[in-house]
Amino acid sequence: MAANSSFMVDRREIEFVLFEYLKIQxxxxxxxxxxxxIESVGEMLTSxxxxxxxxxxxxxxxxxxxGCTHNKETKEVTTPPGTKExxxxxxxNGFLTLSDxxxxxxxxxxxxxxSVFMEIFSSANQAFTMYPGLTKSASHVINHFGExxxxxxxxxxxxxxxxxGTMCLTEPSAGSAVGDLRSTAKRGKDxxxxxxxVKQWISGGENDFTENILHLVLARIEGAPAGIEGVSLFLVPKFRIDKNSGKITGKNDLYCISLEEKMGIHGNSTCLMSFGDKDDxxxxxxxxxxxxxxxxxxMMNEARIGVGLQGLGQASVAFLNAEGYAKERIQGVDISAKKDASNPPRIAIVNHPDVKRMLxxxxSIVEGMRALCYTTALMHDESEHSTNEKDKKRAHGFLELLTPIMKSWCTDMGFYSITQSIQTYGGYGFTKDYPVEQLLRDSKITSIYEGTNGIQALDLVGRKMRMEDGQIFMSWLGRHGSFVEKNKEHKDLSQEMLMLGDYVSKIGRGAMHMSxxxxxxxxxAAILNAYPFMMAFGHxxxxxxxxxxxxLACEKLSNSNLSVNDKKFYNNKIKTAKFFTHHxxxxxxxxxxxxxxxxISCLDFEF
Amino acid sequence: MAANSSFMVDRREIEFVLFEYLKIQxxxxxxxxxxxxIESVGEMLTSxxxxxxxxxxxxxxxxxxxGCTHNKETKEVTTPPGTKExxxxxxxNGFLTLSDxxxxxxxxxxxxxxSVFMEIFSSANQAFTMYPGLTKSASHVINHFGExxxxxxxxxxxxxxxxxGTMCLTEPSAGSAVGDLRSTAKRGKDxxxxxxxVKQWISGGENDFTENILHLVLARIEGAPAGIEGVSLFLVPKFRIDKNSGKITGKNDLYCISLEEKMGIHGNSTCLMSFGDKDDxxxxxxxxxxxxxxxxxxMMNEARIGVGLQGLGQASVAFLNAEGYAKERIQGVDISAKKDASNPPRIAIVNHPDVKRMLxxxxSIVEGMRALCYTTALMHDESEHSTNEKDKKRAHGFLELLTPIMKSWCTDMGFYSITQSIQTYGGYGFTKDYPVEQLLRDSKITSIYEGTNGIQALDLVGRKMRMEDGQIFMSWLGRHGSFVEKNKEHKDLSQEMLMLGDYVSKIGRGAMHMSxxxxxxxxxAAILNAYPFMMAFGHxxxxxxxxxxxxLACEKLSNSNLSVNDKKFYNNKIKTAKFFTHHxxxxxxxxxxxxxxxxISCLDFEF
Known part of the structure; x- marks a missing residue:
């Protein structure tokens, strides 16, 4: 950890999930x-x-x-010093095109x-990571569908x-209802x-560190149907491009009207954009x-997975910082010692039971998010490149099912986890001397953008769970069911298996009740409790x-040649899983x- | 609501709780x-x-x-323009001395x-309200114990x-463990x-709007015992006071070293204070x-009640703003209409089930907090001024029991409620165009200061519940038990009574288990889950x-002469209580x- 950075990462845990648990090799x-x-991935991780x-x-x-500043005259945006470099x-270092x-x-x-790097980069700097993140998405769209x-x-x-690149969907009066957009496209001669x-909340909508910006803009062609069915996608470059040579030919008629003043992610330029002010x-x-x-x-599906990873990355770095602080900060005495000694030793706060509980x-939330995020990301790879068509299809179904859950669970539970990180720091957590208050401010947007978590819940309940008549959902539940069945007499985890099995049944019953x-x-009424259902399912x-x-950790522990560190690691994995199950x-x-x-009386509540 | 202010208040609800429910008359x-x-209170409310x-x-x-700014040379603090006025x-207007x-x-x-005004002022401006709030507490201490x-x-x-006035308890290495403070007091001649x-986190520690500041400082007299038993309280004025004339005689040897950079409450000067830098x-x-x-x-007990009221005031104003926004903001179409019409009408978001659920x-959280806060405040009055000694004692016991719950429940649930207010706004909630992001930032401190919520839980479980061998706790549970018994066949609320009764028993069992x-x-192990217990008890x-x-609302509704507004009000009270009970x-x-x-494996977790 560099002194001027709060960046921290639990590399051992990441490698465990990748190579021991998911066996991505x-x-x-x-x-x-x-x-x-494995070696090349390790090198990339180091890099x-x-x-x-x-x-x-x-x-x-x-x-x-x-933060970013906007020059009202030139309409230019200055990003924070160091952004360009x-x-x-x-x-x-190859991180933009890595998976291309x-x-x-x-x-x-x-x-x-x-995805692992998305987590790591979000741990280091969410606001910055949004620039290459959206650029990558724009690049994928152009690569798939562009001329x-x-x-x-x-x-x-x-x-x-x-x-x-950017994604330009939202307008001042068309947010969640994208189909209500008012932007128009008129046919030109060529x-x-x-x-x-006018487009709103355009992340990275203007910057001072690249030569051109490719805006992917949703607009309605004159005469097209109303609503979402009449919306087309356009490549709208900041500087005009000659289609034959690829050369820049001059400024296009678009500019950043102003920057949003936000609660966090100040390092990213969130722009209100004007397109075609001069009809050109x-x-x-x-x-x-x-x-x-x-x-x-x-783009959106990728972006949603990316947002879930942001939730993970931020909660992870907040936790690691809070844990580090708790091990160093001396305050109070051991509650067992209080009455025995006249001047008992002061202890690090990590020893206080309530602090242990919070940590x-x-x-457990962070490791849970990582398990879900990486599992989902693996489905994505399998759905695209598996050599077996059945596996491919199956992975695609699970990917669709898990995406809204991953996006919402990691952003809402991530946010709550960061509040616990602040609480671990006490008063210091509220100050800018430590990184957690910024993490809380930065992370709040993740439950909102790329579809609010309420929208995700509708997607899950109204669409994803119904795919193939509910077979994909049932098949996923079956994964947990068979696992419980197989391990119900596990020597260390039988009680937890019983609990998991109980909740798997409960989720099935909840789904049936909703249907x-x-x-x-x-x-x-059918969608009223989509959000609580999604969260229960996520848990x-x-x-x-x-x-x-x-x-798996229990199996590893049966190997008697483990290092002290590995022993501690696997024991902690077991305790963390137990804590999650019980608490x-x-x-x-x-x-x-x-x-x-x-x-359901809230439905006819008179507000 | 003034155009340049987000202040809102639900006066009807406040008056209901005061005059109809608690009958404070x-x-x-x-x-x-x-x-x-009732009339004079009404006038004060208007004022x-x-x-x-x-x-x-x-x-x-x-x-x-x-925010506040600090001049490094003069050590003076400039508060935001308008603070003095x-x-x-x-x-x-009499609000400082009202209850004196x-x-x-x-x-x-x-x-x-x-207390009601504390709520209202916190809804309007938490950072400002801390100046008179702490001044009032200091005044009470001087009035009770001063020469x-x-x-x-x-x-x-x-x-x-x-x-x-201010409260100067905390030092850089003595936060929750106040007894570890290092400040000293040496006997002078006179x-x-x-x-x-050096004292830290001193709210209002320096200002530019009053002639003098009375710091109440904890320090250890030379030779006094170690720990909390050797701590004395001192009046330390910014400007020296002549004991015979009360006149100011010159600057005392104390100053503000720096201001804390915080996540919120920027309007309040949170100072790092130096006392006796020149030994004078x-x-x-x-x-x-x-x-x-x-x-x-x-001071602390009053302050904790005050912090609970801050939690209430901020969640209340966040909710009222979110509700107002949801009624105005048009977005999307009714989910029932989607497939029937080609261009169905766009609706206010308050009509979307998920938004109703969030609102x-x-x-229900806000009204629940208000019920708890005002009930606790009433106990305070009765414990001090009741004419019946038995009532007085009983009220005092309940006051002690409820204080940590009120402080913690209102600040943690208040914070979570404000996150829902932000979510209701969607992207706008993350911007500084609307008040909710500031409310979230301002409110985060409430779960920390005046004793973190973890400390409150220890106070509840380790001290308050054990008062009089648990009789006070049992007697409070008895209040809910008798209420359920009396109303278990209530025509509109029998199901909810059953649920409440069930949780009352559960709380009893939980307490027994802990003991x-x-x-x-x-x-x-005994205190590991003090916090979860406190929250369950609070719910x-x-x-x-x-x-x-x-x-009570059901009774009121049986009166056929109710106005339309009153009818709506009482019906909504019933629905809100039902929502809380079920959800x-x-x-x-x-x-x-x-x-x-x-x-309890987290106790031996190796961090």
């Missing part, structure tokens, strides 16, 4: 990933950690304190590796770090379009007309994954109480 | 309070609301954005009225608004003391030597109080799961 047998190995210690970590506090280092195909300039690393000239000229520019509209904003259609939302969803709570309400036709899934890890999982009970409650 | 029969009436609309509310955003208006005795310059208003000259000269200066030390800091003993902590506890959650662990001698108490209100109370189940869990 199996991916290296897939031809697409055959260039990679990512170095990047964080040297650039992203130190930039985090600077970004928060100095950090972006260059990020790109030069070789044709697209990447090294075809499994997406799960990119040949876009792929030929834009992708290499992005890959080299010279150009960045096949291009004239874009006109050139845009190029991506893919087919009126199919914009489908292309955007490709283990954070730890019965839906059948009765009251749509409001259960995570308990299942943590107990899988605990069973976090029961929260699912209260969420399910809402799901099963006959009280 | 019975206090006016007590001779000490006989000058007051308080006007003060908030005109001064405190508009100052809130200014205080947050501009707001303080003058606050004092001139007539001898002390007050009007002997019941403390519960002062005659202090009472004669200091109290009137405070009452007039010319001088303020009976005064020379104070030396004059202080005067308050009360007896080595009794300092007892006097401080008088009712906030509302059995304690008897076995494992002190760590149960609040459910009990809200259901008492619901029963918030069950969280107690998960807290109790921790209390009853056999898993």
């Amino acid at each position: 199996k991916l290296f047998d897939i031809p697409y990933y055959s260039d990679h190995s 990512a950690i170095t990047l964080c210690n040297q650039y992203l970590g130190p930039l985090n506090k600077v970004g928060d304190r100095i 950090a972006y260059k280092q990020f790109v030069d 195909s070789e044709q697209a300039g990447g090294i075809q690393a499994p997406g799960i590796i990119a 040949e000239w876009m792929q030929k000229f834009c992708i290499p520019k992005i890959a080299s770090g010279a150009w960045t 096949g291009s379009f004239l874009i006109k509209g 904003c050139q845009g190029f259609l991506i893919g087919k007309e009126n199919q914009g939302i489908n292309y955007m969803f490709l 283990l709570r954070q730890r 019965e309400i839906a059948k009765k036709g009251n749509k409001h 259960t899934i995570i308990c299942g994954l943590l107990l899988e890890q605990a069973v 976090v999982l029961p929260e699912a009970k209260s969420f399910l109480a809402s799901v099963l409650s006959p009280d | 019975k206090l006016f029969d007590i001779p000490y309070y006989s000058d007051h009436s 308080a609301i006007t003060l908030c609309n005109q001064y405190l509310g508009p100052l809130n955003k200014v205080g947050d954005r501009i 707001a303080y003058k208006q606050f004092v001139d 005795s007539e001898q002390a310059g007050g009007i002997q208003a019941p403390g519960i009225i002062a 005659e000259w202090m009472q004669k000269f200091c109290i009137p200066k405070i009452a007039s608004g010319a001088w303020t 009976g005064s003391f020379l104070i030396k030390g 800091c004059q202080g005067f003993l308050i009360g007896k030597e080595n009794q300092g902590i007892n006097y401080m506890f008088l 009712l959650r906030q509302r 059995e662990i304690a008897k076995k001698g494992n002190k760590h 149960t108490i609040i459910c009990g109080l809200l259901l008492e209100q619901a029963v 918030v109370l069950p969280e107690a189940k998960s807290f109790l799961a921790s209390v009853l869990s056999p898993d």
